[in-house]
Amino acid sequence: MSAEHTHHKKEERLLLIEKVLLLKSVSLFEETPETVLAEVAEILDEEDFAAGTQIFAEGDVAQSMYVIFKGEVRIHKGDVTLAVLKKNDFFGELALLATETRSASATTESETFLLKIDQEPFYELMESRVEVAKGIIKTLCRRLRAQNEKTVVQNK
Amino acid sequence: MKSGGISAVVAAGQKLLQLLASSQASEREIAAAIIGELGVRSFYKPLLTLLEDEDDDVVATAIEACGKVKNEKLANFLIHNFLLQGKHEKLVMDALAESGDASIQTIRHVLFDESFSRKYQLKLILVLGRIGSAKAVNILEELIWKLPAMQNNVFHALNNCDFVSKPENRREYRELIYRYLGFATRTLFSINELEKQHGDKELIGALYLEMNKIRDSVMLLFSFVFDKEKMTKARNGFAINKKENIANALEIIEIEIPMDISLWFIRIFEPGKTMDKCMQLTAHFNETLTYPSIIDDVLNEKNYNYHRWTKATALYSLLNYKGEGRTAWMQQAQKENDILLKEIGQKGLATAEI
Numbered sequence: 001m002s003a004e005h006t007h008h009k010k011e012e013r014l015l016l017i018e019k020v021l022l023l024k025s026v027s028l029f030e031e032t033p034e035t036v037l038a039e040v041a042e043i044l045d046e047e048d049f050a051a052g053t054q055i056f057a058e059g060d061v062a063q064s065m066y067v068i069f070k071g072e073v074r075i076h077k078g079d080v081t082l083a084v085l086k087k088n089d090f091f092g093e094l095a096l097l098a099t100e101t102r103s104a105s106a107t108t109e110s111e112t113f114l115l116k117i118d119q120e121p122f123y124e125l126m127e128s129r130v131e132v133a134k135g136i137i138k139t140l141c142r143r144l145r146a147q148n149e150k151t152v153v154q155n156k
Numbered sequence: 157m158k159s160g161g162i163s164a165v166v167a168a169g170q171k172l173l174q175l176l177a178s179s180q181a182s183e184r185e186i187a188a189a190i191i192g193e194l195g196v197r198s199f200y201k202p203l204l205t206l207l208e209d210e211d212d213d214v215v216a217t218a219i220e221a222c223g224k225v226k227n228e229k230l231a232n233f234l235i236h237n238f239l240l241q242g243k244h245e246k247l248v249m250d251a252l253a254e255s256g257d258a259s260i261q262t263i264r265h266v267l268f269d270e271s272f273s274r275k276y277q278l279k280l281i282l283v284l285g286r287i288g289s290a291k292a293v294n295i296l297e298e299l300i301w302k303l304p305a306m307q308n309n310v311f312h313a314l315n316n317c318d319f320v321s322k323p324e325n326r327r328e329y330r331e332l333i334y335r336y337l338g339f340a341t342r343t344l345f346s347i348n349e350l351e352k353q354h355g356d357k358e359l360i361g362a363l364y365l366e367m368n369k370i371r372d373s374v375m376l377l378f379s380f381v382f383d384k385e386k387m388t389k390a391r392n393g394f395a396i397n398k399k400e401n402i403a404n405a406l407e408i409i410e411i412e413i414p415m416d417i418s419l420w421f422i423r424i425f426e427p428g429k430t431m432d433k434c435m436q437l438t439a440h441f442n443e444t445l446t447y448p449s450i451i452d453d454v455l456n457e458k459n460y461n462y463h464r465w466t467k468a469t470a471l472y473s474l475l476n477y478k479g480e481g482r483t484a485w486m487q488q489a490q491k492e493n494d495i496l497l498k499e500i501g502q503k504g505l506a507t508a509e510i
Contacts, residue, residue, distance in 0.1 A: 015472075015499050015500060015503060016468075016495060016496045016499060017358075017468045017469070017472050017496060017500060020465075021358065033365055034358075034361065034362065034365065034465050035362075035365055035463050035464075035465045038464065038465050038468070038496055042495075127245075127246050128245050128246065128279075
């Protein structure tokens with residue numbers, strides 16, 4: 001992680017309620033009610049990055065998920081750009097559930113403000129609040145069901 | 157030690173004392189596990205020492221052993237020195253549940269003392285639901301009236317105990333069902349008013365979540381008073397949240413529940429537009445609601461104990477409100493211990509000053 005990230009300016013800080021609303025837009029949490037996300041929001045870290053900062057590199061051990069509140073992040077393999085993510089986009093969501101290595105690098109395109117959830121506090125929260133895990137399981141089941149249906153259609 | 161003669165007991169006892177006094181954490185951990193396996197209620201003092209061990213693994217094994225020893229003093233220690241300090245929460249909850257009635261007295265004390273945080277009280281309610289004994293059920297029944305803000309959690313815990321109300325108490329439960337249907341009706345009219353006038357998306361969403369919670373509470377109450385199996389089936393139908401499952405759930409309720417309750421319930425919770433439902437429910441609600449009266453109801457819990465999220469969305473919607481009462485509500489929020497509410501209050505007051 002680059003040393004260039006700083007704490008976000010106090011006057012621009014997001015309210016906890018706004019973090020909840022932002023989390024609700026992340027597909028991993030779409031089945032989780034806001035009453036539960038209010039607790040997830042409490043473990044979010046706020047991070048600021050200057051333009052051109054590498055957030056992580058391909059091959060790094062991944063244990064965090066990020067949500068973009070402000071700015072743009074380029075996802076790339078070397079010089080090849082895979083995507084440019086903007087406000088309310090998120091990346092690394094599966095790293096929240098299982099440690100893996102990053103399949104691509106992420107670099108800021110402009111001054112960027114991110115919200116980060118680390119795996120360890122998230123696991124602790126899931127252990128004490130089963131509703132957090134329930135919401136995620138629901139989302140994963142829905143995705144699996146959709147994938148199965150797609151496979152059936154493709155095999156017809 | 158369990159099955160040997162006196163000489164075996166003495167030899168094993170000496171070995172256990174050596175393990176307890178060992179400088180090796182792994183040996184103290186073995187001692188904790190052995191005491192747990194012995195499960196002798198009066199042999200609890202060594203565990204009190206191990207619970208204060210410097211090594212975290214020894215402490216964790218000692219907590220597990222407490223569940224098997226089932227001693228009141230250990231349960232008391234676990235609750236005050238770990239759970240209420242936010243340490244080893246899951247292990248402690250498992251041990252308390254395994255301790256069964258040995259945990260009950262301390263749990264009761266914490267639940268009936270208002271100075272303890274709601275967060276930990278909720279965990280102990282869950283533990284009571286897992287214990288499931290007659291004593292646990294008695295405490296949970298008392299809690300329905302003592303802790304109205306946690307009624308839904310208490311209902312879930314009672315449901316875990318396969319609770320069915322005694323015939324002599326059924327009237328009280330039916331009255332509670334009426335009260336919940338009253339809350340649901342008020343909430344529906346609040347949503348209708350907000351949708352018509354103000355359009356606060358977050359607050360409306362939060363009130364819909366309250367409606368789901370009220371429906372869940374009513375369904376659990378139904379299962380305590382009426383046919384448990386059928387009510388569970390209906391509750392599951394709502395949980396699946398598909399058109400045909402909801403229709404089946406409503407049909408079960410129509411058949412199984414007395415008409416004075418079932419008709420009211422169906423009018424509130426059947427799929428349809430809020431406005432249409434409110435038109436059908438005018439016999440149950442004749443107050444005129446306004447945006448400030450809805451906000452006041454939510455923030456001051458005048459009729460129902462709203463979730464902190466609902467209160468937060470009400471405050472958040474007030475940030476854009478210029479009318480009377482705004483400052484007082486924000487000042488009240490600023491004094492809250494809950495950071496979710498407090499920081500909206502702070503922002504509200506700061507923006508008012510500008």
